[in-house]
Amino acid sequence: MFGFGVLKGMSVTLWNFILSYVYPKKGITTVQYPEQKKEVEERFRNFPFLVYEGAPDNMRCVACDICSKECPPKCIYIIPEKDAQGRVQKKPATFDIDYAICMNCGICEEVCPFDAIFMDHEYELAEYERLSSLLYHKEDLLKPVEHFAKIRPTDYGRIEATRAAKGVKGRAQPVAGAPPKPAETQQSPPATS
Amino acid sequence: MSDTAVHSQEPQLLEVSIGPQHPSTHGVFRMNVVLDGETIVKLKPVMGYLHRNHEQLAENMSYLASMPYTDRLDYICSMTNNFAYAMAVEKLAGIDVPERAQYIRVLMAELTRLINHTLLVGFLLNDLGAFFTPTLYAFREREKILDFFEATAGSRMMCNYFRFGGVKADLPAGGMEQVKEIVKNYSRFLDEFERLLTSNEILRSRCQNVGILSKELAVNASITGPILRASGVNYDIRKVDKYSIYDRFEFKVPLGKVGDVYDRYYVRILEMRESIKILQQLLKQMPEKGEILSAKGAAAAKSPRMWKPPAGDAYGRIESPKGELGFYLVSDGSPKPYRYHVRPPSFINITILEDMCLGQKVADAIVILGSVDIVLGEVDR
Numbered sequence: 001m002f003g004f005g006v007l008k009g010m011s012v013t014l015w016n017f018i019l020s021y022v023y024p025k026k027g028i029t030t031v032q033y034p035e036q037k038k039e040v041e042e043r044f045r046n047f048p049f050l051v052y053e054g055a056p057d058n059m060r061c062v063a064c065d066i067c068s069k070e071c072p073p074k075c076i077y078i079i080p081e082k083d084a085q086g087r088v089q090k091k092p093a094t095f096d097i098d099y100a101i102c103m104n105c106g107i108c109e110e111v112c113p114f115d116a117i118f119m120d121h122e123y124e125l126a127e128y129e130r131l132s133s134l135l136y137h138k139e140d141l142l143k144p145v146e147h148f149a150k151i152r153p154t155d156y157g158r159i160e161a162t163r164a165a166k167g168v169k170g171r172a173q174p175v176a177g178a179p180p181k182p183a184e185t186q187q188s189p190p191a192t193s
Numbered sequence: 194m195s196d197t198a199v200h201s202q203e204p205q206l207l208e209v210s211i212g213p214q215h216p217s218t219h220g221v222f223r224m225n226v227v228l229d230g231e232t233i234v235k236l237k238p239v240m241g242y243l244h245r246n247h248e249q250l251a252e253n254m255s256y257l258a259s260m261p262y263t264d265r266l267d268y269i270c271s272m273t274n275n276f277a278y279a280m281a282v283e284k285l286a287g288i289d290v291p292e293r294a295q296y297i298r299v300l301m302a303e304l305t306r307l308i309n310h311t312l313l314v315g316f317l318l319n320d321l322g323a324f325f326t327p328t329l330y331a332f333r334e335r336e337k338i339l340d341f342f343e344a345t346a347g348s349r350m351m352c353n354y355f356r357f358g359g360v361k362a363d364l365p366a367g368g369m370e371q372v373k374e375i376v377k378n379y380s381r382f383l384d385e386f387e388r389l390l391t392s393n394e395i396l397r398s399r400c401q402n403v404g405i406l407s408k409e410l411a412v413n414a415s416i417t418g419p420i421l422r423a424s425g426v427n428y429d430i431r432k433v434d435k436y437s438i439y440d441r442f443e444f445k446v447p448l449g450k451v452g453d454v455y456d457r458y459y460v461r462i463l464e465m466r467e468s469i470k471i472l473q474q475l476l477k478q479m480p481e482k483g484e485i486l487s488a489k490g491a492a493a494a495k496s497p498r499m500w501k502p503p504a505g506d507a508y509g510r511i512e513s514p515k516g517e518l519g520f521y522l523v524s525d526g527s528p529k530p531y532r533y534h535v536r537p538p539s540f541i542n543i544t545i546l547e548d549m550c551l552g553q554k555v556a557d558a559i560v561i562l563g564s565v566d567i568v569l570g571e572v573d574r
Contacts, residue, residue: 005392012389013326029333041340043347043365069498072258105261105353110361110494119347154366 042152045106045119047099048076050141051148059142060116063092067108067117075101076108097141099125100134115159121151206234209555213242219316220569224546224558231554236547240540243573251533256282256357257497259533263520264351266537267571270309272301272342273513275355280436281509281520282357286502288490293483294359295438300372300475301354302511303468304342307379308335309514310419310461310468311386313566317458318390320563321399327390334382341371358490369476376472383465391459400455404549404561407452414545418516418538419464420565423449423456430512437511441478442471454564501528515539515566535574539567 019027031038052059063080081093108117120143127133149156212223221242227235247266251259263278264271276298283290290298315331339349344365346354354361390396406416411424421428429446431439447463449456486494493500504526510519516538523532542565549565550558 002394005394005397009389009393012385016330029336041344041347041365043345043362044343045347066496066498070255070258072254072261103261104348104351106347107258107261107353107497111496 040121040123042154044121045109046104046123047102047120047125047136048097048108048117048141049120049143049147050095050138051116051118051145052142053145056139056142059091060114060145061092061095062090062114062116063088063095064090064114067112070107070111072105072107073101073103075099075103092138095138095141097136098134099136100130115163118148118152118155205229211555211558213239219563219567220572222562222567222569222572224562226550226555226558228555231556233550233553233555233558236550236558238543238546240543240569240572243569245574247574248533248535252530255497255528256500256502256530257494259530260355261351261353264353265570266535266574267513267515267518267539267568268350269312269568270305270514271350271352272305272354273511273518275352276302277509277511277513277518278520279355279357279509280511281507281522282502284507284509285505285522285524286357286489286493288358288493289487290359290437290490291484291487293363293480294485294487296475296479297360297364297485298355299437299439299442300472300479301342301345301352301360303471303475304338304372304375306468306514307465308338309566310465311335313461313563314386314390314458317454317560317563318396320559321396323396327386330382330386330389334379337375337378341368341375344368344371356486356490357493359484359486361486361494363485372472373476376469376476380466380469383462383469387462391462396458397455399557399560400458400564401453402451403454403557404553404564405451405453406545406549410545410548411452414541414548416516416542416545418512418514418542418566419460420457420516420542422446423460424452425449430510430517434510442474444468444471454560457564498528501526506532510536513538515568515571516542537571537574539565539569539571540574543567543572 016027021027050059050061063078065078065080068074068076068078075098077094077096077098078092079094081089081091083089104119106119109119125134207228209226209228210223211226213221223239223242225237225239226233245265247262250262260275260278263274266274282288311331311334312328315328318327319325342352342354343349345368346352346361406420406424408424408426411421412426416424417428417430425448427446427448430436431444432446444467447460447467449460502524504524506521506523508519508521510517512518517536518538519536521532521534521536522530525531546562546565549561553561
């Protein structure tokens with residue numbers, strides 16, 4: 001019968017319509033966003049942040065410049081700190097990430113030998129202006145290691161375990177050595193998940 | 194209207210530029226159409242609005258650094274793009290992939306095929322005028338798969354999940370249950386989808402015998418993917434090449450008879466059912482535990498800028514949901530590829546648009562374009 005197929009199709013839409021009223025749990029899959037928020041997954045990655053231990057001055061980053069060189073869109077900009085004699089210190093004086101350019105790939109986190117940079121869960125970052133307000137400086141990027149432990153407990157456990165096994169801060173790199181710490185270590189196999 | 198115009202013997206041709214922002218063009222795409230009344234006598238696709246210099250970009254950075262860029266080629270199927278690129282680099286450097294990683298890869302590729310075909314059917318119906326009901330049903334199902342991608346890879350669309358010699362991370366806790374749930378419920382959703390669409394008379398009259406693509410033309414124009422199979426050519430790289438572990442699964446290659454828009458629609462529905470079969474077999478066979486990244490691959494992932502594949506060239510290809518997706522790489526032994534070339538299925542499939550549209554009505558051109566299944570990120574690169 002001509003038109004039967006249309007009616008059959010309409011029965012599907014009718015069924016879905018009824019379902020959304022009778023069983024809202026099954027029928028409605030949307031979330032009323034600003035009021036309700038979905039829990040993000042643990043592995044969700046958005047934008048990178050820098051990790052410090054204790055005080056913001058005690059950051060893990062040693063300004064080795066690896067992340068900024070590996071970054072595909074080149075959105076990281078680092079200048080190492082210099083002391084009074086002009087010698088390069090293992091600490092960044094400037095550490096800028098342009099969030100307008102960052103494409104959330106997470107490669108900086110993977111290549112960092114000192115576990116200093118991780119991807120954050122923050123996603124409400126809208127700004128009225130796209131140049132200076134989305135250029136994040138060192139002060140904006142620094143977050144305590146406890147924040148990382150809170151948002152990604154599984155990864156935190158794994159990374160802390162490998163760090164404890166090595167004794168310190170990752171492997172020694174030709175670009176920059178491990179920062180001064182009581183137990184200095186040598187080369188160890190790359191940490192993989 | 195003057196007398197000469199009415200009585201003139203010459204056809205009054207009208208040139209219309211459809212796009213570049215037409216709602217049904219699936220991106221920034223333009224068609225220059227010459228019309229005789231409502232019939233198309235000439236059609237010229239205009240593309241390049243989304244050109245991002247993908248190949249040149251990749252030639253100026255390390256091998257791993259272009260992995261996130263491949264996500265952005267065909268932004269609906271980022272996992273299969275990763276797959277093809279990873280395969281090309283693995284061939285180039287001779288990296289082997291562990292067993293469990295192979296299974297995870299095929300799992301991701303088949304889920305991506307489900308996403309792509311579901312979305313395509315939704316948007317095709319949008320082009321036909323069934324405004325957004327089928328699309329939103331498609332989105333609802335896709336959402337479940339994207340949730341799984343997010344839990345596994347960290348991102349919903351731009352997954353950046355594959356690495357040379359494996360994958361980035363193992364499935365999360367509870368990931369397998371999530372997949373089993375998706376696979377269990379998907380054929381029920383497809384039944385619902387078909388009840389809504391397949392026997393619908395409006396869809397049939399708009400799609401049947403519209404935009405017929407003959408077998409010979411399809412082969413001559415090197416069309417691949419579901420469009421080729423809808424024209425009745427049995428060619429599926431999963432069967433022909435047997436890459437990765439596709440020889441371990443039993444599945445059929447659905448073929449069309451006429452090669453019209455309806456066949457292209459229906460072949461995709463059938464392909465989704467075959468994908469579900471593959472996934473069911475895969476979930477039974479998949480090893481519980483195992484390595485997910487080989488040692489050689491781990492070295493490449495840890496310091497990409499220092500990693501140098503040997504000089505030579507390689508071509509890695511897979512059956513992406515849209516057709517044959519291939520990456521051709523030439524290495525000169527340096528950390529950057531000397532030449533990086535993409536063979537995008539969308540771009541090559543769009544070349545026959547004019548042949549399919551000639552003699553059809555202008556409203557059908559939109560439907561035919563929808564049935565070709567292009568993503569402009571891949572066409573323009």
